[in-house]
Amino acid sequence: MTKVYVPTDAAARSVGADEVAERITAIAGVEVVRTGSRGMLWLEPMVEVETPEGRVGYGPVAPEDVDGLVAAGMLRGEVRDIGACLGLVEELPWMKRQQRLTFARVGVVDPLSAGDYTAHGGIAGLRRALSLTPAEVVETVVDSGLRGRGGAGFPTGIKWRTVLGAQSDLKFVCCNADEGDSGTFADRMLIEGDPFTLIEGMTIAAYAVGATEGYVYLRSEYPDAVATLKEAIEIARVEGWLGADVLGSGFTFDLHVRVGAGAYICGEETSMLESLEGKRGTVRAKPPIPALEGLFGRPTVVNNVLSLATVPTILAHGAEAYAAYGVGRSLGTSVFQLGGNVARGGIVETAFGITLGELVNDFGGGTSSGRPVRAAQVGGPLGAYLPVEQFDLPMDYEAFAAAGAMVGHGGIVVFDETVDMASMARFAFEFCAAESCGKCTPCRVGAVRGVETIDRIVAGDDRQKNLVLLDDLCELMTDGSLCAMGGLTPMPVRSAVRHFGEDFTT
Amino acid sequence: MTSEVVATASVPVPGRAQRVLEIATELRGLRGSLIPILHAIQEDLGYVDQGDIPVVADVLNIAVAEVHGVVTFYKDFRRTPAGRTTVAICQAEACRSVGAVALADHAKRSTGCGFGETSADGRLTLDEVFCFGNCALGPAVQVGDKLHGRVTPARLDAILGEAR
Incomplete structure (x- = not known):
């Protein structure tokens, strides 16, 4: 019985993992085990075949590729010179450079065994x-x-x-x-x-x-x-x-x-x-x-x-x-997530201290569009937009705070040069206006006023005066909001204005 | 488009109040049971009708206004039935970085629906969602129960064609 592992993770399923698993299950002499994803999401659906030396990976495998790969010898682990074969999964540079402690079993085990x-x-x-x-x-x-x-x-x-x-x-x-x-x-x-x-x-x-x-x-x-x-x-x-x-x-x-x-x-x-x-x-x-x-x-x-x-x-x-892992007061590992316009998106668990650039460029391989990277938003919708000039920042709570940014939950969203940062700043306020719980005024009203002010700036309507007003509004929301939603919405806005001011003109 | 028109205004089915009463009574013992009850009502009956609210309030012995407040606070709870297929397009940052806004514009044009609207023939409801957690394989779209990644306008048309 050959053991074959196919992820059941929602991301893998969103690009056809169920259909791939179904086709492989139909082959005699094969036992398919559904696992989580290894986190190399650009390779999903990724199929792993158990061999005496370890699991050999293939990816991305489209459902219609399955028959051809099987005919070429995918299920015999020793045959590795066929398309989509990645070699031993544990030996892949993407995996070897990580220190998986929290995610040690994800993608390896049957989640419900x-x-x-x-x-x-x-x-x-x-x-x-x-x-x-x-x-x-x-x-x-x-x-x-x-x-x-x-x-x-x-x-x-x-x-x-x-x-x-x-x-x-x-x-x-x-x-x-x-x-x-x-x-x-x-x-x-x-x-x-x-x-x-x-x-x-x-x-x-x-x-x-x-x-x-x-x-x-x-x-x-x-x-x-x-x-x-x-x-x-x-x-x-x-x-x-x-x-x-x-x-x-x-x-x-x-x-x-x-x-x-x-x-x-x-x-x-x-x-x-x-x-x-x-x-x-x-x-x-x-x-x-x-x-x-x-x-x-x-x-x-x-x-x-x-x-x-x-x-x-x-x-x-x-x-x-x-x-023993990490730097300064940011100890241990963190599970960073690479998403957005990135060539190799997924999970990178590594000690704190790795730089943003290493994550976006070395692990992520730049953008998926092939255009130059222009910005990365770190820490979710309330995190700062950082330009490539700041990609040498180490992933460390204090270093990010000192740079007017935050590590947050470790999410990194990559944008290429086509991004309009004024529209992203506007979206930060729009999102806050839509999702504010409404309890405190700085957040509930400030977000709406923020959208209006950015529209005026972009339209060239009293630009300088409105930039000052925007800054004042951001300060008020930061200081006066009851929670991080209103308090941090200014972070993406201010970072966009600071680093990408040229986008805020007509 | 067919001439068949499904009214989207709420027309509670007979026996609805009885079913709501059963659901609320069954789940009332949970801590913080109101949201699980509302989820169960929507799961079973498709949406939360205005007429359900006093029934639930009565079972939980809380004010009608409290239940109403919760129903209207959370986006998940529909006040009217959805179309036969629900299409939810992620509009959050990661999907925006790979064309989610253009995809949404395409979907609005091709379905004739804005976000939160149901097509006149009752076939389809278009929604926006902020993040399915599929941020490395965007744009992400959920059609019915199924999540799709790397959805281009052409792929969306194909998926919607199959769903019809």
């Missing part, structure tokens, strides 16, 4: 955690230097320490999987490709802070991830990884999925909590912080998918091993 999960190191982190006291688990996470991967970069362990210290008969762990930022898809790929890692991470978090109930707030735009995670939770209950007596330790924790309803603002943690409570997703003023008064007013850990999914490897291999 508990046996695969444990065979590839799963549950070791949870076992280790349960052998420690909750406070020891918290301090391990503190020592690892792990910071919130959702964008804010707050130290995860410090947040947990606050929740552990809070007195309550009921505490929650909430996972923010409302990955609404354009250019970010790592949460989705992790949930679709290795959901048990998230479940394990949340269970460790719950044990560390004394929580008994967990919720994953997952966006409705990710139906595959919703289905996979729900199924994984059922399996985890059967395996004893969740439930009344986790791994026979006496510790109780159960997990539920809640599906969002198309509101970008619900990626903001307090708005997400409101939504989980069944209300409109309006932002809460802080304090009180969610760690003390979160879901239904109870102490609550709110972490991003990648933060929680990194916890198992930290527990399994130790805080020091994790903190």
Whole structure:
């Protein structure tokens, strides 16, 4: 029986992976295993054939290519001089240059096989955690230097320490999987490709802070991830990884999925909590912080998918091993995502400190259109647009902040020279106007005024005066908004004006 | 275009209130049950009718205004039935960098619908979405339940042709 791996990831499916899998399944003597994606998305659908030396990759493989490739010897791993053959997947430069800790199993295992999960190191982190006291688990996470991967970069362990210290008969762990930022898809790929890692991470978090109930707030735009995670939770209950007596330790924790309803603002943690409570997703003023008064007013850990999914490897291999990666106060690895107009888009998990240029040019291979790169937006719709002159910036929370930008969730969207940066700046305001929860005036009204002001600038209507007004508006939104939506919308706008001012003329 | 016209105004089917009552009663025990209830209503009955709102409010013992507020806050909840096929085009930055705006213009021209509108024959609803998480293979378009990547105007026409 030849084992063939075909991704079931939504991105791979969007370009025909299901049809490819169907054709290969029809061949006698072949067992098809559906996995997550390796993250080399420009090669999807990518097919891997198991050989004694490792998995040999082929991609991109269109459904109509399957018969020809099979006839040429694709299923005999030793035949490698045929079109679309990539060689041993683990040896590809794209893979070898990465340090995959959080994404170690994504694209490798069957996402819903508990046996695969444990065979590839799963549950070791949870076992280790349960052998420690909750406070020891918290301090391990503190020592690892792990910071919130959702964008804010707050130290995860410090947040947990606050929740552990809070007195309550009921505490929650909430996972923010409302990955609404354009250019970010790592949460989705992790949930679709290795959901048990998230479940394990949340269970460790719950044990560390004394929580008994967990919720994953997952966006409705990710139906595959919703289905996979729900199924994984059922399996985890059967395996004893969740439930009344986790791994026979006496510790109780159960997990539920809640599906969002198309509101970008619900990626903001307090708005997400409101939504989980069944209300409109309006932002809460802080304090009180969610760690003390979160879901239904109870102490609550709110972490991003990648933060929680990194916890198992930290527990399994130790805080020091994790903190050995990275630079300055940005320790460990980050899962960068290359998207937009990029030749080789996908997932690059590597230590902090790699430069933006290395990611866009070395990994990404420049634009997919073949035209020169003009800008990259880093950190989602609220992140800065950076010109190629700044591509030597290291991916590091502090270095980016000092440059008026942010690493955010690690999403990088590439634009070629045809981009009109005034229209992108206008879109930042349009998006904010459409998605603002409406609670605070700087965001609700400022975004609308921002669109109007940019229109006047571009039309040449009192240009200088309106540029000053725009700057003033940006400052007001930054200082006066209740949350990051209104507070950071000025970041893409100001960076566009600063670096691409020539686009703001008629 | 056929002469067959499907009214998009809400005409609740008989027994609808009973079904809404069953759904709300079944799910009321969940924490923060309102949004799961609304999702279930839309899944089962296609949209959330104005007449459903007092039924849900009654089951949860909350104000009609609260339910109304939630229904209208979230884009996912439709107030009228959608067309037989829903086409959602991503309009976020990553897809914009590879032509999503031009693709949307093409779709609007060829279907005669703006975003959020249903064609007069009730066949198709056109929507905009901000991100499917398919940012390396844009422009991304969801037709029915299926996500498509690298969608050009020609490919969109072919996909819509199949969906008809």
